[in-house]
Amino acid sequence: MKSINWSASDLEAFSALAQTRHFTRAAERCHLSQSAFSQKIRRMEDSLGARLFERSTRQVSLTPEGEVFAEDVLRIEGELRQALAQLRDLAQCRTGRVAVAALPSVAAVWMPALIARWRALHPQVTVTLHDTLAHAGLALLREGRVDLAITAGGDLREFDTEVLMTEPYWLVCRADHPLAAREAVTLAGLVGEEVIHLSRGSSVRQHLEHVPQVQGLRASPLEVEHLATLAALVAQGLGVTLVPELTLFHFRQAGLAAVPLDEPSLARPIVLARRKGRALSAAAQAFQALLREAPLAVRPVR
């Protein structure tokens, strides 16, 4: 009546015998010798203090207790199998979900191709993309609503971070502007230009405000919330503007020109943030790996 350590193979052996009602065939199904199989069943019965099978040398059948047990075992076996399979699938990114928050510019320029690659690699893993401003993205991360946040600047001390890429700025001006034809410009070359800024809530503006040389430029009294508006103002000839590379797609229109700003100090870091002390899911790890190689593939041109 000694207690044994019930294992999946025990359950399997039991249900094989319950179904076949034949030791030899059940043993084959379990890839065991008939003798070992017999011992296995015997050990189970001993540990329970109950016969599970009624056997003569010619006939094997379940006892009433065995029948009750058979139902339970069949169910439990399936659940265990399913739990293990689910775990394997999660670990191998054959199923699961990953949620990412990204700045709108990142979401619009960088993510689409990346998500396309992701879907090719892991078609069964759901990706949820939140295109949010920096603050909102970090809030989602803090609450655990997303696994990863891609942001720029801000107070990131509560998170684990890594810089994915540093994003250069570009000058945007009218196509007929004297600077439009230049290969590159510097901040010094912008003295006298009227610069239209985004409003103070934007991460771009916050970044620019920390750069003394930008403070030295002439700021337009105009301040807008949206890049589309900014493009229209510049197109109208009301000034020029400075924007990070990833936002350039807003300015690809007739009448506007973009010129690289040759100011390494101004490049803004695009940061990947994770919750501190929290392990990433396998899917999130895989997505992160993709993020790390992706910047190499992204080179927006003028």
Add this chain to the structure above:
Amino acid sequence: MKSINWSASDLEAFSALAQTRHFTRAAERCHLSQSAFSQKIRRMEDSLGARLFERSTRQVSLTPEGEVFAEDVLRIEGELRQALAQLRDLAQCRTGRVAVAALPSVAAVWMPALIARWRALHPQVTVTLHDTLAHAGLALLREGRVDLAITAGGDLREFDTEVLMTEPYWLVCRADHPLAAREAVTLAGLVGEEVIHLSRGSSVRQHLEHVPQVQGLRASPLEVEHLATLAALVAQGLGVTLVPELTLFHFRQAGLAAVPLDEPSLARPIVLARRKGRALSAAAQAFQALLREAPLAVRPVR
């Protein structure tokens, strides 16, 4: 990444660590050395190809995959425990049910005390008692509606049988009948008496019809279905009757007397019948054991 044979102790170890988040304490809970415990967890992770826990030497926490698995494991562990417990309970007659069919006389005379003993021994095991005539009882047995049938005679070839007791017959007559005072009578001593029989459907009558000496007696033209009617007819002085011992309780009334019939050949066997080739449940086995000793305790007196 080698596959292991998942056992109950593995699930237990996992859930212990998931709850305590501390290897040393979880190992204690599982009665394992901390080292063995650590290896156990490692083997599980290896076999899954997935980390279940995120550990530093100071901090242990579940990975996202581990959390998913934890829910499953907790449920499965409980179900396995419950299935094993239920089986043990069934085997030890700590729960369960047993159904018995018995002749009305057996049910009325023998069963009540026996069931009382049963309930003292196995209070949680439900007993269903069907007090049926022989034919109906065997039908219930054949259909598997009862585990055991207690009957007398009939065609029992399709069942496994054993004789529980052989029941002597008694003469029942008026108290003022000449034979009433006798210590015992024989069939020969009944010549000339008018004997009232039960109707041909009863097992008693069928049994008596196979005894030549009874055929030699003078049969009353009266035939009744019920023993109570029979008692009334005898009390009225319309004849005497022959009944098995277990039915005597119907005749314990003023004006009637019962005299042992000293005819071993007439004793009718009370038979316990089981379905052939079917194992009995533990509860049914225990009930059967009680039945086997019970006849010794039953000695109805005059």
Add this chain to the structure above:
DNA sequence: GTCAATTACGTTCTCCGTAAGGATG
């Protein structure tokens, strides 16, 4: 420096396979 998890290594013990035994039709 202490606490806690991992690694190393020798040992124990479970479990399996081969082979002999026994029961049943």
Add this chain to the structure above:
DNA sequence: CATCCTTACGGAGAACGTAATTGAC
């Protein structure tokens, strides 16, 4: 007598414990 389950016995490998090692705070 053939089939099929059980018992006997020896061996391989899994799992455990002690002890040394590594790592974090």
